[in-house]
Amino acid sequence: MLDQNTLDKYNPIKNKAYQLIDDEGIPLSKTWQPELSDKQILKAYEDLLFERTADLMAVSYQRQGRMFTYPPNLGQEAIHIAAGMITREQDWLVPAFRELGAWLAKGVSLQEIFLYFKGNEDGSRFQKANRMLPVSVPIASQLVHASGIGYAMKYQGEKDTAVFAYVGDGGTSEGDFHEALNFAAVWDAPVIFIVQNNQFAISVPLKMQTRSINIAVKGIAYNIPSLLVDGNDFFAMHDALAYARKHAVSGKGPFLIEARTFRSGAHTTSDDPTKYRSKEEEEAWAQKDPLKRLKGYILHAGIASFDQEEELIAQFKKQIDQEFEAAEKHPEYKLDDVFAYMYAELPDELKRQKNAYENFLGGVK
Amino acid sequence: MLDQNTLDKYNPIKNKAYQLIDDEGIPLSKTWQPELSDKQILKAYEDLLFERTADLMAVSYQRQGRMFTYPPNLGQEAIHIAAGMITREQDWLVPAFRELGAWLAKGVSLQEIFLYFKGNEDGSRFQKANRMLPVSVPIASQLVHASGIGYAMKYQGEKDTAVFAYVGDGGTSEGDFHEALNFAAVWDAPVIFIVQNNQFAISVPLKMQTRSINIAVKGIAYNIPSLLVDGNDFFAMHDALAYARKHAVSGKGPFLIEARTFRSGAHTTSDDPTKYRSKEEEEAWAQKDPLKRLKGYILHAGIASFDQEEELIAQFKKQIDQEFEAAEKHPEYKLDDVFAYMYAELPDELKRQKNAYENFLGGVK
């Protein structure tokens, strides 16, 4: 369990990542015991497996030309599943765009995600996911929203509510990263900033993004308690996030987590990573694969044997396919949809523009 | 003399300002000796006195309605005079707007400064000041320019050239502060960022600007060596800036100095500080007045006796009045001046707009 002492031990200045299990999933400390029950751990593993399966299938749907783009999550799933477990119903999720498992945990349906990446804003309406923002395309700009939401939660007296806000390593270069952290700190806003440091921003490696010894130290600039975490270690992430949430909702203000990980897939489906990174680098990180490590732990701890994993995956695939098919059956994108949501009430000028176009369409018929 | 050891001792995390003389100008250490000759020290004092005199006169010209605005430098002069001594001919000066003494040292004439604050861009042409940028009104935006200039100096092989870039405490909240420091660090650009932390951004006190323990620690976010300095201690500032310049031109990249000071005057001539700060605060800082302290040192060290200070000030005033009168005699602002500098060659569209207006004026006659 993370406490203030451990936190001091892992002061980002020391540049040591908080980690609980090794690359094979074996606990680093003989005395360490996870705080989760076996059942919870197994559930987490299944969620991770589900995210991975859905993610790989999304990539293949895209390859088949059935979605116009897609940003793979491969290798970063432990962060998402851990965050999903910590994030409560009343908490806010402010995504960047590469947190699939965390979205699912919040109640976003795969159907919606597929619909969005097929190119329909209806996929960002999130019928069931409460307090979940849409994908933020302009890098880092979403973090400022998180700080504002944090202020609102405090202002409205929601004492047990936190805001989980995501950004990538590249995103830490943007001015909005700085402004968001500063506002949150000055306002003691209950925001947990999670930097998924997956080593690259498209083709640009971290060393061209910043000279700081790690990203967690950037919290010092705002006096935000920060922790560098092995983002591929499910237990370390779970622990860190649990601590961060407790910190945030206790009124102590924001918390920053650098989750050190690796984007094992391409940036998006139109990217070719072989242009800018080596096979060796990829292979080294494959040793740290979060799924492999969690599985290793489960086997080591004798929690489960994975006899029926094939069947589970098959069942997942069926479910995912159904979600995708549902997305494909989504009602057609109508002209009305272009106009209807711009304002609470459709202004005359938009009516005029729509009518003019409809008149043209009418004339064509 | 500042060295790496001293720098480590003053690691910003320790939140202790580098300081050499006390509030009365008495050296804190018995063994300390300034690196400057008595003559240099006396010259520095006179420069400081000159800046103060010019600054106070500028405020009164403005009160007389002869300039439209003016940002007083009162209390921050040690920073400027020290920087002026360190900045070389080939160095770049990227100002914010409150560094009068540093500008003068670079060769900007008072006449130009007065002209600018009378409301004429001719005052930003800087006939003699080499490599000096104009006042930057949009807070912090100038810092990014400094990083670009730093890259250019490196690229062009100017090995003994540094860029001195200024910003206020308030300016550190802007995204451009963050981006500038990050670019400079990633590019190893020879930029010295000088934050004049004068405790306020107009009416907003530092504690509403940031939660960081000081501003110097913000350098950690970029791995930029940083130093918190008593900005009202001329010797400490001189020492720090000398070290910073050496660091920058040695190819080691940028350096950050937080100069802790106090804006003893108003924000600008249209501001009334009594609305937002206490007399006690002002009086406490008056004890640390940089002029008083340098004078104290000089008396203590027996370098001079200040018998003729009155006369010196009278002479300064005369000179300053002459500069102001020269500014008042500046040729009238002509219509041409509105258009002539927008592009290297006046585009037809601007000719057309100018002609149309001239035709109207012709018709009126």
Added chain:
Amino acid sequence: MKVMNLVQAINDAMDLKLAEDKSIVVYGEDVGVEGGVFRVTEGLQQKHGAERVFDSPLAESGIAGTALGMAISGMKPIIEMQFDGFVYPAMNQILSHVSRFRNRTRGKFSVPMVIRIPYGGGINALEHHSESPEAYFGHTPGLKVVIPSTPYDAKGLLIAAIEDPDPVIFMEPKRIYRAVKQEVPEELYRIPIGKAKILQQGDQITLIAYGAMIREAQRAIAIAKQKGYSVELIDLRSIWPIDRETIAQSVRKTGRALVVTEAPQSYGPAAELISIINEEAFLSLEAPPSRLTGFDTVIPLPLGEKHYNLSPERIAAGIERLIKY
């Protein structure tokens, strides 16, 4: 009724709404203790508390972006950009998010926020303190853009803006902040956003303006009147949406139109109005719908501003030229 200038009327609108609706907060640079550099928020912090009226860090993108965050989570922030030229660091938040969040989420999250911006020239200020950026916002789908020219309109429009479920850019003609005084009702009232106002009837030409240019237009009309010209004056009030109907009817009647704006000419606000006139009243036109605008230059520093500012004489000459066309 109480005689107020624009500053007081705007202050009053915020004051009344703050008292009525706890979800409203007011923040920005120096708006708290200081009461704003133009004193528009004076007294509001004392009255409504520092949790509701407060100074933010000096960062406009942060101000606009956090306001969006508040707006989508149950609050109604009113933020101030200290001067027109300082809204530019917030452009990404305004153009990419504030204006679009509702559409992006298919109406799930709407963005009820107001961005107040003192704008325009004529106050002898430093560079970046005299901008007229309304066309940038008018060209950005998803925003409403409002500019009052009188205290009465300022109060009623600001109340409407605060109550609007969509984001409103509320631009305040700082040049006439204290110059125009008027009786203003003391209670809450609304002026619908999107309706222009005919300030003066006339039948030879339609003059269209807004903000501080209204005063110059009125002075020009006085000059033109001496020559016997009858001018209709439209105060646009809403930059987007535009009240096409009022413009159309007027120009169909007068056959002539002159648009007066401080903003630079090219791709400026006047061009849109001229296009609308073409669309709505082409067959009535007896002269080309025309514009008098700022130059395509930076607004000069105070000593040069006289060359840039549109004088009543120049507007009057424009009126005469078109009537004689």
Added chain:
Amino acid sequence: MKVMNLVQAINDAMDLKLAEDKSIVVYGEDVGVEGGVFRVTEGLQQKHGAERVFDSPLAESGIAGTALGMAISGMKPIIEMQFDGFVYPAMNQILSHVSRFRNRTRGKFSVPMVIRIPYGGGINALEHHSESPEAYFGHTPGLKVVIPSTPYDAKGLLIAAIEDPDPVIFMEPKRIYRAVKQEVPEELYRIPIGKAKILQQGDQITLIAYGAMIREAQRAIAIAKQKGYSVELIDLRSIWPIDRETIAQSVRKTGRALVVTEAPQSYGPAAELISIINEEAFLSLEAPPSRLTGFDTVIPLPLGEKHYNLSPERIAAGIERLIKY
């Protein structure tokens, strides 16, 4: 001569200038090793070194602002904004500094830099990847704004932009990046900035467009031709300055004009052209100078883009409507 598409022509222009002038550098997000997400800078780093062609941190204000710093200190930076929607974080640097530094310093510092921006819709992209922000720049005094529609123009205009002592926003119609191919000279050549080009002579109506809309306009003209209409097509090429003369002469001849742009309608680029036509050719007009533009909405995601994009049929109908007016 060599057959090139737009990507190749733009790459070639930079390649030749990099070889010729050591003060030129090229940087932005992913422009180095990756060669740009559209491969426009492909091979340039390998050829000219990582000190001259390089990846920057992910921060557009930083990119634009550092480029200004370089430009005023002896260099000629060419920077890339990865997509149209990502220029917005750089707006403050562009609007407040890049466009004004020369004027502010009375010509002491000029700003020879080029900001390349792939822009426009029609490529099935995420939000913020299909914007047409040219009006924002056209409305900003101190900038030149150039948009080529062919490989030949792209190369010649980009070389002229790089050699220009003033800042140039160079917008690349990404929709036709690889769609249009053409013989292009292999050496350096310049096309003067500010000159439109008549792509097709005609006498019944003047069609004005630029960028990717040129291809749609040409398709529309083919449709209109079948009905016997004679259309003159002007490729504007330079958004600012605007070639008034070419527009004026054409509309004085045809008496009719239709402006076609992807950008949203209100306060959009078409409005400026319509105003110019009023100023230059009012007495020749036989129909209201008109516009076909994007809606005042966010550009929809791919499944909805068909509703937003201007089809050749729609343009052809617009032509017919005006001719029959």
